[in-house]
Amino acid sequence: MKFNTKVIHAGIEPDPSTGAIMTPIFQTSTYVQAAPGVHKGYEYARTQNPTRSVLEKNLAALENGKEAICFASGLAAMDSILKTLHPGDEVIATDDLYGGSYRLMTKVFGKYGIQFQFAGISDINKLSALITDKTRMIWVETPTNPMLNIIDIQAVCDFVKDRNITVVVDNTFASPYLQNPLDLGADVVIHSATKYLGGHSDVIHGVVITNNDDIASQIRFIQNAAGAVPGPQDCFLILRGIKTLHIRVERACENAAKIASFLADHPKVSKVYYPGFANHPGHEVAKKQMKMYGGMVSFDLVANNEESARTVLSNTHYFSLAESLGGVESLIGHPASMTHASIPRAERLKVGLTDSLIRLSVGIEDIDDLIADLDQALHLV
Numbered sequence: 001m002k003f004n005t006k007v008i009h010a011g012i013e014p015d016p017s018t019g020a021i022m023t024p025i026f027q028t029s030t031y032v033q034a035a036p037g038v039h040k041g042y043e044y045a046r047t048q049n050p051t052r053s054v055l056e057k058n059l060a061a062l063e064n065g066k067e068a069i070c071f072a073s074g075l076a077a078m079d080s081i082l083k084t085l086h087p088g089d090e091v092i093a094t095d096d097l098y099g100g101s102y103r104l105m106t107k108v109f110g111k112y113g114i115q116f117q118f119a120g121i122s123d124i125n126k127l128s129a130l131i132t133d134k135t136r137m138i139w140v141e142t143p144t145n146p147m148l149n150i151i152d153i154q155a156v157c158d159f160v161k162d163r164n165i166t167v168v169v170d171n172t173f174a175s176p177y178l179q180n181p182l183d184l185g186a187d188v189v190i191h192s193a194t195k196y197l198g199g200h201s202d203v204i205h206g207v208v209i210t211n212n213d214d215i216a217s218q219i220r221f222i223q224n225a226a227g228a229v230p231g232p233q234d235c236f237l238i239l240r241g242i243k244t245l246h247i248r249v250e251r252a253c254e255n256a257a258k259i260a261s262f263l264a265d266h267p268k269v270s271k272v273y274y275p276g277f278a279n280h281p282g283h284e285v286a287k288k289q290m291k292m293y294g295g296m297v298s299f300d301l302v303a304n305n306e307e308s309a310r311t312v313l314s315n316t317h318y319f320s321l322a323e324s325l326g327g328v329e330s331l332i333g334h335p336a337s338m339t340h341a342s343i344p345r346a347e348r349l350k351v352g353l354t355d356s357l358i359r360l361s362v363g364i365e366d367i368d369d370l371i372a373d374l375d376q377a378l379h380l381v
């Protein structure tokens with residue numbers, strides 16, 4: 001089955017009891033048993049829910065994985081993976097990581113004796129220098145947030161092969177339509193399904209997908225034992241969103257490419273971060289591992305200060321000022337004070353995340369309206 005058919009059909013059958021074409025929302029906490037232990041595979045809804053099971057089958061298919069395990073949020077999915085580690089274990093992660101992932105690692109798991117190192121691992125030599133015999137996990141986000149650096153997933157996986165190190169890829173920014181890390185050798189893929197998978201900014205959800213039976217059973221155990229499960233209505237919304245994933249992401253990528261070019265020529269803009277540009281340092285790798293270059297664009301202003309960024313951010317009309325990304329509507333954000341406020345300023349500046357950096361999540365509106373909107377806001381600086 002090809003991708004554009006999978007989004008609509010993989011793992012999805014009409015409901016056997018009624019023929020309903022759409023997966024029903026099984027809003028129940030428990031299931032009646034005919035006699036103790038005699039049931040239809042469902043005992044208690046933290047452990048199993050039919051709406052969730054259908055979504056898990058569909059998500060596994062989208063990433064060419066054996067198993068998908070769903071969670072109440074992207075961070076709950078990440079939390080479950082980090083819970084497979086032990087005190088003393090070391091993790092190497094991308095340095096311009098999603099702020100919430102950085103916070104989860106340093107503030108929650110740091111307390112339990114797990115060591116985290118953050119580095120620009122697009123350079124394999126840097127990665128190599130950090131690996132010790134305690135390294136158990138490499139955490140890759142690509143494209144990175146918000147600098148849109150690209151990491152060569154296959155190169156990282158080849159490098160750590162046979163070393164008993166789990167490679168985890170946060171594939172939220174690319175979505176399974178653009179990039180499939182398991183095919184490139186990764187052990188685990190995670191998504192904040194809140195973003196492109198849901199696609200309509202109306203639900204929080206997360207997923208872990210893997211081909212590794214041992215990892216799958218550990219994560220399945222944690223899903224039930226720790227209980228950060230999504231409700232059936234949320235699973236339904238993600239299933240519904242996925243049906244148009246391919247069309248939404250394709251349009252967002254087309255719009256983003258045009259906006260990146262417009263910004264690159266704009267007199268008020270000093271720098272545009274967009275992996276679709278031939279002079280982007282990760283362009284060749286992006287071309288190899290992604291289908292298109294994504295719907296995210298970041299840029300910096302000639303007037304290199306927070307006040308100018310605030311002027312732009314407060315004056316767009318179609319680009320709404322908000323955290324998050326991946327919805328049908330365009331969003332504009334200020335990483336330094338919003339998504340990345342939990343990262344110390346000195347750390348931010350090291351990776352180019354200045355006070356005037358602006359991040360766009362490009363939606364699927366008409367491109368002329370989007371460009372005119374940005375243009376009028378930039379001219380107020």
Ligand SMILES: *Cc1c(COP(=O)(O)O)cnc(C)c1O
Nearest residue numbers: 073074075098100172192194205
């Ligand atoms: C949003 C996001 C997360 C966190 O997901 P939630 O669903 O908000 O918990 C993690 N990683 C990336 C790249 C994200 O954009």
